[in-house]
Amino acid sequence: MADHPRSGAPELPATAYAVLGLLSFGRELTGYDLRKWSKNMRFFYWSPAQSQVYSELRRLLSHGYISERQEPQPGPQTKRYYRITDAGMTALRAWLGRDEVDPPVIKHSVMLRLFFGQQAEPDELRRTLRGYLCWLREQRTDLGEVGRGLLPAFQYPHLVAVWGQAYYAAETAAVEAVLAELDRLHPPTAED
């Protein structure tokens, strides 16, 4: 793991800060809780497997950024609760305040297919784009449900939810414009 060039603090991947950030809301959480909470971040960042949550927790523990409390259960299992430490809070704040802006990374498979549209049937492209419109509609509904419960406690997640809705609305409008242009260039066949 590379050391951070300026502060000497270890350089962690953004997903480690995502877990640390969820713990910064103040509650003691299990790995299971964290995975559940992280699902609210699927709209803009991340929907981790349970195993990824646990590997990030191990990483954060090794840096002293979180503490673990074990609670024996009936049977062989032990329940493990995690809490952010002062060192963890300092590390999170340093990461939030650093100057570099990591731009978003996008892998847009629908745009990729449109890019090679010359090799596709226009009707196939229309079907793909309409399928994407359905997915966008579902996302808007799901994000609407998540977003409703956020105020007044979660001001910043609420700002992200509003931004997310603007993104889905813009994508929807852009896809509709592409469909209109496609119809102009290649009028739909009768059976479409």
Place this chain on the structure above:
Amino acid sequence: MADHPRSGAPELPATAYAVLGLLSFGRELTGYDLRKWSKNMRFFYWSPAQSQVYSELRRLLSHGYISERQEPQPGPQTKRYYRITDAGMTALRAWLGRDEVDPPVIKHSVMLRLFFGQQAEPDELRRTLRGYLCWLREQRTDLGEVGRGLLPAFQYPHLVAVWGQAYYAAETAAVEAVLAELDRLHPPTAED
């Protein structure tokens, strides 16, 4: 590598189809050309390392989707040119026409930092968001330059470029709205 459940064709990663798609524009290209061409896809999908381009070319060769022509050069080097085969064109068309819509995958680090904004100084968040606005402005300029040369030959890449510009414009408006809301909630300090 898993077999495709319906057609029996091998299931390739989207990046393999991205390379195959670039070759479907009809020219015989070197790995170096492909890397150069792929840079026009960085706005929505992918900016591969040269090594990734070569590993995808090896994969496509092993499936018979592309052919290789070697041209001896002065010195020890051999120049290798790649061309899509009929089987490759069939595979690309099958991929473009399939029913499943893979939604875009986004890792939006700026939204991630805003999500945990409670732990940041509002002035730090403003700096991050303004830095992102600068990046968006550069992207719009760069995409504008790429997009200008596309018509009339590259109708579909042009549609993607128009869509990309709409995306950057929407992101810019959304970030400006977040900044305005941030100023309302936490008025800037004097020195900001």
